[in-house]
Amino acid sequence: xxxxxxxxxxxxxxxxxxxxxxxxxxxxxxxxxxxxxxxxxxxxxxxxxxxxxxxxxxxxxxxxxxxxxxxxxxxxxxxxxxxxxxxxxxxxxxxxxxxxxxxxxxxxxxxxxxxxxxxxxxxxxxxxxxxxxxxxxxxxxxxxxxxxxxxxxxxxxxxxxxxxxxxxxxxxxxxxxxxxxxxxxxxxxxxxxxxxxxxxxxxxxxxxxxxxxxxxxxxxxxxxxxxxxxxxxxxxxxxxxxxxxxxxxxxxxxxxxxxxxxxxxxxxxxxxxxxxxxxxxxxxxxxxxxxxxxxxxxxxxxxxxxxxxxxxxxxxxxxxxxxxxxxxxxxxxxxxxxxxxxxxxxxxxxxxxxxxxxxxxxxxxxxxxxxxxxxxxxxxxxxxxxxxx
Amino acid sequence: xxxxxxxxxxxxxxxxxxxxxxxxxxxxxxxxxxxxxxxxxxxxxxxxxxxxxxxxxxxxxxxxxxxxxxxxxxxxxxxxxxxxxxxxxxxxxxxxxxxxxxxxxxxxxxxxxxxxxxxxxxxxxxxxxxxxxxxxxxxxxxxxxxxxxxxxxxxxxxxxxxxxxxxxxxxxxxxxxxxxxxxxxxxxxxxxxxxxxxxxxxxxxxxxxxxxxxxxxxxxxxxxxxxxxxxxxxxxxxxxxxxxxxxxxxxxxxxxxxxxxxxxxxxxxxxxxxxxxxxxxxxxxxxxxxxxxxxxxxxxxxxxxxxxxxxxxxxxxxxxxxxxxxxxxxxxxxxxxxxxxxxxxxxxxxxxxxxxxxxxxxxxxxxxxxxxxxxxxxxxxxxxxxxxx
Numbered sequence: 086x087x088x089x090x091x092x093x094x095x096x097x098x099x100x101x102x103x104x105x106x107x108x109x110x111x112x113x114x115x116x117x118x119x120x121x122x123x124x125x126x127x128x129x130x131x132x133x134x135x136x137x138x139x140x141x142x143x144x145x146x147x148x149x150x151x152x153x154x155x156x157x158x159x160x161x162x163x164x165x166x167x168x169x170x171x172x173x174x175x176x177x178x179x180x181x182x183x184x185x186x187x188x189x190x191x192x193x194x195x196x197x198x199x200x201x202x203x204x205x206x207x208x209x210x211x212x213x214x215x216x217x218x219x220x221x222x223x224x225x226x227x228x229x230x231x232x233x234x235x236x237x238x239x240x241x242x243x244x245x246x247x248x249x250x251x252x253x254x255x256x257x258x259x260x261x262x263x264x265x266x267x268x269x270x271x272x273x274x275x276x277x278x279x280x281x282x283x284x285x286x287x288x289x290x291x292x293x294x295x296x297x298x299x300x301x302x303x304x305x306x307x308x309x310x311x312x313x314x315x316x317x318x319x320x321x322x323x324x325x326x327x328x329x330x331x332x333x334x335x336x337x338x339x340x341x342x343x344x345x346x347x348x349x350x351x352x353x354x355x356x357x358x359x360x361x362x363x364x365x366x367x368x369x370x371x372x373x374x375x376x377x378x379x380x381x382x383x384x385x386x387x388x389x390x391x392x393x394x395x396x397x398x399x400x401x402x403x404x405x406x407x408x409x410x411x412x413x414x415x416x417x418x419x420x421x422x423x424x425x426x427x428x429x430x431x432x433x434x435x436x437x438x439x440x441x442x443x444x445x446x447x448x449x450x451x452x453x454x455x456x457x458x459x460x461x462x463x464x465x466x467x468x469x470x471x472x473x474x
Numbered sequence: 475x476x477x478x479x480x481x482x483x484x485x486x487x488x489x490x491x492x493x494x495x496x497x498x499x500x501x502x503x504x505x506x507x508x509x510x511x512x513x514x515x516x517x518x519x520x521x522x523x524x525x526x527x528x529x530x531x532x533x534x535x536x537x538x539x540x541x542x543x544x545x546x547x548x549x550x551x552x553x554x555x556x557x558x559x560x561x562x563x564x565x566x567x568x569x570x571x572x573x574x575x576x577x578x579x580x581x582x583x584x585x586x587x588x589x590x591x592x593x594x595x596x597x598x599x600x601x602x603x604x605x606x607x608x609x610x611x612x613x614x615x616x617x618x619x620x621x622x623x624x625x626x627x628x629x630x631x632x633x634x635x636x637x638x639x640x641x642x643x644x645x646x647x648x649x650x651x652x653x654x655x656x657x658x659x660x661x662x663x664x665x666x667x668x669x670x671x672x673x674x675x676x677x678x679x680x681x682x683x684x685x686x687x688x689x690x691x692x693x694x695x696x697x698x699x700x701x702x703x704x705x706x707x708x709x710x711x712x713x714x715x716x717x718x719x720x721x722x723x724x725x726x727x728x729x730x731x732x733x734x735x736x737x738x739x740x741x742x743x744x745x746x747x748x749x750x751x752x753x754x755x756x757x758x759x760x761x762x763x764x765x766x767x768x769x770x771x772x773x774x775x776x777x778x779x780x781x782x783x784x785x786x787x788x789x790x791x792x793x794x795x796x797x798x799x800x801x802x803x804x805x806x807x808x809x810x811x812x813x814x815x816x817x818x819x820x821x822x823x824x825x826x827x828x829x830x831x832x833x834x835x836x837x838x839x840x841x842x843x844x845x846x847x848x849x850x851x852x853x854x855x856x857x858x859x860x861x862x863x
Binding site: 298 | 485492686690717733
């Protein structure tokens with residue numbers, strides 16, 4: 086186990102009706118004039134935005150709105166948000182939505198206090214040291230951005246999807262009401278689940294020895310997703326199962342499951358290039374890339390893949406054919422993605438041409454990828470190939 | 475799953491040599507003059523206190539020392555600490571030790587800012603609203619007090635062991651170096667493990683339905699303790715296993731495992747009376763009381779006990795004799811306590827006379843005990859009886 090610092094002060098309010106507390110929570114972090122940041126008009130139509138406005142008003146807060154965040158959120162909107170916050174003298178941001186909304190809000194929150202172009206943060210030219218305080222009302226369990234320090238933003242004109250991590254943009258509070266996820270379409274529910282599973286697996290597949298507790302916590306989180314996603318696809322208003330998925334989504338990405346471990350993250354980096362090139366849904370891209378990555382790297386540490394197969398997927402131990410166990414574990418993951426309606430090949434994802442070299446080069450811009458196996462240009466291209474069919 | 479608030483901002487620094495960062499962490503929470511609070515002189519002899527003093531000095535902090543905290547920490551010492559902090563104008567407290575040191579420091583931290591007798595907090599006459607900021611260098615993984623809001627203190631002259639919970643005394647940071655636990659004697663290691671397991675099981679045994687994720691997280695934490703404690707008893711300097719136990723001890727009691735659940739806590743309350751009457755080691759008392767409680771209450775929700783037996787102890791499913799599975803699960807827990815050198819009966823604990831009625835009355839001073847089964851006077855006496863042999 087490696088030395089680590091675990092510093093996740095995000096306060097979680099979880100359960101039915103908790104969005105009514107957002108005004109009080111904002112007041113508690115010193116807000117007086119709030120940017121309410123959201124995605125589509127669905128949050129207006131559903132009445133959620135109205136309830137939030139009421140809560141802000143009750144706490145004596147004024148608000149400015151900025152909607153229109155789309156999946157794979159764009160740099161342009163972040164810049165617009167920064168201008169708006171400065172003009173309106175906003176002192177806190179409330180995100181109403183999922184990862185895209187929160188990620189662009191993090192860019193805004195740090196950009197407002199930065200004397201330069203916010204894109205600098207995403208291109209490693211500068212590091213945010215301060216930001217407006219952020220709160221979240223989560224509507225999509227997937228990205229885990231509600232308690233993470235990360236922001237991923239896309240610059241579509243140059244097909245770049247880049248990220249930064251900074252403690253100052255970690256949300257101060259997050260409100261998680263599973264009822265707000267009842268209306269998520271099946272595909273988005275499933276893609277969110279794949280994203281959650283990927284966050285766990287990026288941490289699970291490590292070469293670090295002696296990580297007993299976190300192995301088991303990861304397995305617990307994976308099994309919870311595997312059990313509960315089919316339930317909500319069968320019954321979208323199954324509160325109990327929506328709640329399990331929502332809480333697991335936060336735990337999956339709040340650093341706990343990675344404590345003392347060396348994470349991998351190559352599947353995420355490889356997928357980001359798909360999203361940048363083809364604007365595919367991140368979770369769907371991960372459902373395609375992760376099993377391909379597993380097929381490519383499992384020989385590096387077969388024991389870990391045997392453990393994954395037995396503990397997560399109940400694959401029976403076969404002393405005389407451990408490779409069959411490994412293959413069965415990976416197949417069960419792929420079958421699960423298929424079962425919940427996700428693509429499991431680039432073809433099913435609608436990616437037909439082969440920009441593999443170009444995507445691999447972009448993914449490798451910081452050097453090699455991943456830690457479970459250090460991947461080079463040839464490796465990444467090979468993983469895209471394995472993901473084809 | 476119940477609505478919940480999860481608000482645990484304690485920063486964790488984990489690993490070899492991390493105590494050297496305590497000066498910097500204290501400076502980070504605004505300290506300038508620090509009470510260094512500890513137990514026996516072992517922390518002096520081992521050189522730990524010297525390293526801590528160096529770290530404080532490097533960060534420009536001055537220090538006042540107060541040692542002498544004993545297990546089942548006493549009200550008198552808390553009062554002495556309060557006087558000392560006022561005289562010396564201390565503005566933060568650093569605890570160097572385990573649960574007893576941290577618990578008495580919490581009483582001091584809240585008492586310094588309270589215009590009355592600190593015992594009021596423990597007797598529900600007042601609630602702490604503010605406290606000096608606390609930091610911890612942990613040397614005993616057991617109580618989980620390093621990131622909890624609770625403080626338990628004993629008033630020996632009236633044989634009262636009472637507690638309070640308040641967010642303001644939750645430590646701001648905790649430094650966990652597993653090397654500092656190498657010198658723990660086997661009995662203290664084992665008693666700490668029983669305390670950790672009890673913290674998990676007090677949450678695990680709930681009547682709340684739909685707690686899938688937290689069930690699995692609890693099982694992960696229990697299995698980690700079960701696997702690693704025998705290893706450190708065989709090899710006290712096994713860093714990896716000491717690390718697993720230490721991190722599990724914090725996770726076990728930082729609220730995460732109880733999110734959305736209704737906890738029980740009757741075994742703790744029943745044990746506290748043993749400690750108050752006979753000054754027994756808390757973890758050893760729990761090793762005696764918890765299995766007795768299980769034997770008494772398992773009929774309330776046999777399914778949960780069957781799950782405990784199969785998932786935690788690998789008891790084989792017997793469709794035609796579920797009670798045998800339940801009994802086997804409880805027996806395995808008891809056998810484990812025995813294996814690691816703990817008493818499993820009041821007799822082995824050295825409690826020979828039977829003050830059951832008196833202890834039960836004191837335990838029930840707030841009304842009924844527990845939630846898995848609401849216990850009355852007769853129930854509590856019966857559990858003490860079951861714990862006899």
